[in-house]
Amino acid sequence: MSQIAFVNLPVTDLSRARSFYAALGFSFDERFSDDRAACVVVSEHIFLMLLTRERFAEFTPRPIGDPARATSVLLALSRSSREEVDAFMAAGLRAGGTDNDMIQDHGFMYARSISDPDGNVLEPAWMDVTAYERSLGDELNSAIDA
CATH class of the missing domain: 3.10.180.10 (2,3-Dihydroxybiphenyl 1,2-Dioxygenase, domain 1)
Structure with a gap:
């Protein structure tokens, strides 16, 4: 069975992003979280990785879009x-x-x-x-x- 392991999202302020997703009722898997990333547990099979823009850039050779300007x-x-x-x-x-x-x-x-x-x-x-x-x-x- 295939499933999406992580949905990676670029964030500019990791602390603010963590607070937002915590307020939505989600928990975090601290094993996959540090000062550059936070693993949001949406469900047993859905995880969001909140990545600082610098950390996000390590996963792609292409420019990182700005979600505040384009969806x-x-x-x-x-x-x-x-x-x-x-x-x-x-x-x-x-x-x-x-x-x-x-x-x-x-x-x-x-x-x-x-x-x-x-x-x-x-x-x-x-x-x-x-x-x-x-x-x-x-x-x-x-x-x-x-």
Whole structure:
């Protein structure tokens, strides 16, 4: 089985970044953290590496983008309810994040968008897969009836 081992994010202030992700309720794996990196434990299988820009540069020969100026990645993080999406946003805003004013509400899916203090974009999202599958069936039935 393949899985993403780490999602690496460049940060300008590691202490500030740690505080932000801690405020979202995430823990840290200190075995993979030091004064240039912090390993954020999102779940049993999802880890974010917050890397100082200098440390991040050691992993790529290309210039490092500035997430405060241009978006390269959107990290969608599942939540178990609409309320958890809103709670995630509230915690992130209190910790210095920026609301990107991007709300998706399709009934069966609800997502929002927040940038961390460095501009990395997180999208807390909830989806009722059963309701989504039902909506696909309804669309198919409507197309057949037409």
